[in-house]
Amino acid sequence: MSEPTPAPPARRTRIAAQDRRDLILAAAARRFAEFGFEATTVRQLADDVNILSGSLYHHFATKEDILDAIVRQPALDQRDRALRIAALPVDAETRAVTLLEADLVAFTERQEAYAIIFAERKFFRRSDQFHFVTLARRDAFEAWRTILRDGAEAGQFRADVDLYLTISTIMRMLNTGADWYRNEDGSPIDVMKSYSLEELGNFYKGFVLSSIRAPGRAGEPMPQAAAFD
Amino acid sequence: MSEPTPAPPARRTRIAAQDRRDLILAAAARRFAEFGFEATTVRQLADDVNILSGSLYHHFATKEDILDAIVRQPALDQRDRALRIAALPVDAETRAVTLLEADLVAFTERQEAYAIIFAERKFFRRSDQFHFVTLARRDAFEAWRTILRDGAEAGQFRADVDLYLTISTIMRMLNTGADWYRNEDGSPIDVMKSYSLEELGNFYKGFVLSSIRAPGRAGEPMPQAAAFD
DNA sequence: GTCTATAAGTAGATAGAC
């Protein structure tokens, strides 16, 4: 006769693979964003989640695969956002405001991933595995170009807007701004002022629109962002 | 009797310490700007100037000392420029345009050093040896604050300009812009358009002034930069 | 799923010959 079924052993210290994997990703995102991908060691990541460095390779085959898991979806999301918003059947200024706001929200909500995507862009550019990041950023750039060109043709924006300078400036402003927003960029303030996402959005929208709007349109109200998904 | 003074031996392969030191600094500036300080190895620097890594330590005591020699003067120069221009006895808008143009020229002429200063700012912030860089950037920020505050009080700039957001945005825009200007930031253009320094200056001045000028001043001519040294 | 143990390579830096 068999014994009565024993109570399941206490497994308080046993952590499921998926949980551990998520913990590793969270630790890696934090360190990659703060110190950079190459400056971070797998031992540090293992220490962060209280395992030894060798055990980390049960969850990921390489250090690059950890980075891949962090940046892939956000990079593709950035491209998709830009393409979909650029194709909306609304006027160009509304699309510009919508895209700016959508990016700002995404950059803030997934600040670490997007800080990494921006900071490691030179690394991505010379990597085959991460070529998709460069391509996604390129598509986002082209979506902005569509919007600005449409706005200039429709008379909403100045006809002499330099597309390349303007877009690269906007993208760098938003990317580095999101990094600053949650990292407090060592900036020279005595009292750390805290901004709401809405304040930030209004600031950036005003900054951009004031420089690209056609003469005489300065006083017009800022358009509401459109729904895009 | 002594021999006639011999002709000095041919020393074509002998390189003076100062020359070698300069070559090392040039190679290091290039690599630090392109790949980052921590991602660059002393062996790479030695290879670049055709010596072995051990010989590099005849010229510099540590890898950090190489970085120090590259960024110290540019960082101090940035602070001095900002402080002197902020104190000029001219109106605030002229000072803003002067400082913007002076920084843009410096960032372009010493692009590698300033790209390093910006890209490694988190490294500098946790280093005692490089604390002076953080302090210099802080002083430059305060100089901008003086200028913008003066302009708002004089009615040249909008009264509701958010000083912190505006200054941090301007500084990030100029810093990353200088990096892009000579590095072609992997940007998504088919035909690489080349900008003159004057075109860049006019773009950035317009971008900034259009967003901070008091309502109704949009059409006024852009002031000429003042002399400051 | 994590451990122990370690391989194979590279990092920054040093000592002393020439």
Place this chain on the structure above:
DNA sequence: GTCTATCTACTTATAGAC
């Protein structure tokens, strides 16, 4: 002023016990 040779520490990654 550069080389040879090397040290110590640390890197990513692997093999196999538990």
